[in-house]
Each structure stands twice: as C-alpha cells, then as structure tokens.
Amino acid sequence: MRILMFAINDPAGTAIQFCKALNRHTGHSARLVTLETRYTHGWEKDLHIPDLGPDGMEEVSILMREADVFHFHMTCDENQSFGGLKPADHIKGKAVVHHHHGHHDFRSNPESFREKYRRLKRTNLLVSTPDLLKLLPEARWQPNLVPIDDPLLKPMWGRFDDPGQLKVCHSPTRRDLKNTEEFMAAVKYVNRRNVYLSVDLIDDVPNQDCLARKRRCHALFDHMQGYYGVSSLEGLSQGLAVIAGLDDWNRARIAEFAGTGDLPWLTATGQDDLAELLLRLAKDREFCERTGEESRGFMEKCWSDRRIALELAAFYDSLS
Numbered sequence: 001m002r003i004l005m006f007a008i009n010d011p012a013g014t015a016i017q018f019c020k021a022l023n024r025h026t027g028h029s030a031r032l033v034t035l036e037t038r039y040t041h042g043w044e045k046d047l048h049i050p051d052l053g054p055d056g057m058e059e060v061s062i063l064m065r066e067a068d069v070f071h072f073h074m075t076c077d078e079n080q081s082f083g084g085l086k087p088a089d090h091i092k093g094k095a096v097v098h099h100h101h102g103h104h105d106f107r108s109n110p111e112s113f114r115e116k117y118r119r120l121k122r123t124n125l126l127v128s129t130p131d132l133l134k135l136l137p138e139a140r141w142q143p144n145l146v147p148i149d150d151p152l153l154k155p156m157w158g159r160f161d162d163p164g165q166l167k168v169c170h171s172p173t174r175r176d177l178k179n180t181e182e183f184m185a186a187v188k189y190v191n192r193r194n195v196y197l198s199v200d201l202i203d204d205v206p207n208q209d210c211l212a213r214k215r216r217c218h219a220l221f222d223h224m225q226g227y228y229g230v231s232s233l234e235g236l237s238q239g240l241a242v243i244a245g246l247d248d249w250n251r252a253r254i255a256e257f258a259g260t261g262d263l264p265w266l267t268a269t270g271q272d273d274l275a276e277l278l279l280r281l282a283k284d285r286e287f288c289e290r291t292g293e294e295s296r297g298f299m300e301k302c303w304s305d306r307r308i309a310l311e312l313a314a315f316y317d318s319l320s
Contacts (some may be wrong), residue, residue: 001316003030004067006076006087010034011101012173012230013043013207014128014144015073020044021145021309028313031063033082043207049083057083064090069316071097075105095319099126100136110135124319130253131227140315143257144230145308148237148299152211155239155296159218160289164198166282167217169240171202171210171231178223179245186275195282214238218288219281224269226250236264237299241281241291245269258302264295 003022007015010032019030032046045051047060060082070078070087077098078088098117100106106113114136117125125139133141146153159167168187172178180201187197200217202210211234214220220235222228224245235242243266246254255261266281268274281288 001068003069005032005071007073025309026313101128145305153237169200169217182271189275236295239292239296264298
C-alpha cells in the first residue's frame, strides 16, 4: 500500500521514524508531508513544504492523487492546506487514519474530535500513548518507535568504567509539562548528602546532539505525568536507567503490548520518590548498570522498530 502521512509539524520526530521503519521493514511505501518546523530539534524531513520548489510541489500533488491511505497526525485533517494543495481534493476512495499524540487541543477537548469522527464515520483512529485511550476509547494504541540499531541509539562502550559522578540527563521540550522543577529539586536533595550527580539538562538542541549527549549518561529522567515519552524509548535503547512516573493504567497497557510485566522503567511518582531513586542509582553503580542492560534487552526483545513497523503494517492491511 502507498501511505501518505500529513503533519503540520512532526510530533517529536515520530512520523518520519514511522515512514522510515515502514519502508525498511515492510512491503508498504510511506511518505511524509510537513508544513512547519517548531523548536530547533532538527528532526529529519521528507516533503517539507517550505523547502520545496515547483518540482517538489508537483510530487506532493502526485502522491496525494496516488496514495491508498491518508494518515493524519495530531490535529491535522484533510482541510489543511499544504502549499495550496488540500488532501480533501483527493480523499475519495482512500482509507483515512487519524493519529493523536497528546496535543493540548485534543487533551483539552477530546469530545469535539470524537464527535467529528462520528459525523464523518471515521473509525481508523490511533493514539501514541496508552493514557490517550481514556480520551479516545475508540482508538488503537500505536506505540512510537526508535530505530534501535542506529549508532546513536545503541549503548555507549565504557560508560561505567569511569568511577566519577553519576551522569543523569533530562531533555524537556516544555519544562512545565516534564516535572523539570521537581527533578532539579531532587538533584539538590542528593547533592546535599554529598553524593554528587552530574546533570545534563538538554534543552532546545538538535536531536542528533541530544542523542549523543544522552548516550554518554548513565541514567535518564523522563517525567512523572503517568505515561512515558519518546525520551524514555531513546534512553532504554541506549541502555540507560530510565525513570518515569508510570501509573497503573499505563503499566498494564504496556505490559500487555510487551508480553511481560517485567518492565524496565524505574518508577517515581513524586519528588521524594525521585530523590531516593537518584540517590540509590548514584550509590549503587552496579544496580544502575544492570538496570541499563535490562533496558536495552527490553527494547531488543519487545520494542524494536521492526516489530512496531510490522504491527502498523498489519493495521494498514486491515483498513477498508
């Protein structure tokens, strides 16, 4: 099948990773059209409207006409103009997928989207994290992926040979949503006990630089919002000890998908929990290293990009 994805901006670079994995691991062909660049993370692009000349726009027009599936990310839909071209003009006869990634417009008023999909008889609905199933229960959870065999997403040799300070990273896109304040307070708690942490607060840098810096660390703090982010998946793939505040709902859904209840995330649900966990990681380097090894093993066995791509391909195959 020929899948054409649309996104106003690519959410955390996930759409381009889906396209690459589909093209690499399945018989489907996938392309991505984007309209805007937000932040300075330098996600990879495919057909980015501001970068295209006349030939590129002609290609977008051909792809809109010839695609079998229109796959819309976040709040994007067929009425969004891409350089004067609207998917609505070519939507007849195509399967349509809506894929939500937790955009604030969706989280604040999911019922408006549910009503729209009921009215349009749209039933091919995806969400990127299990918590969003509570907002769109008609949807299917499609886990995000990271290319685990990319050199920047493999464990770095010799990290634990250095007896120096434990290196902990945190890469918040928005600090107010990622518990950054609580994380820094927990670090201060540990440091006051003369067990010093080396913190890399990675903020607003190109994704390649972000991954390189994460890879040099021993542990990663994602956030404590109940679910996990792409940052978690990156850290697990790199063999870091990854901390996230997974709640019972998300743990149950993840365990069901992974086929095991033995999940690699270290759980902290509040500042005190987080501080004690960071203190343990700093004082027990063997525990930290062992946790990181389990992280990588989990990604290889349960969450490889090949597995995710094949599951998404099966979803496309089921569309009518």
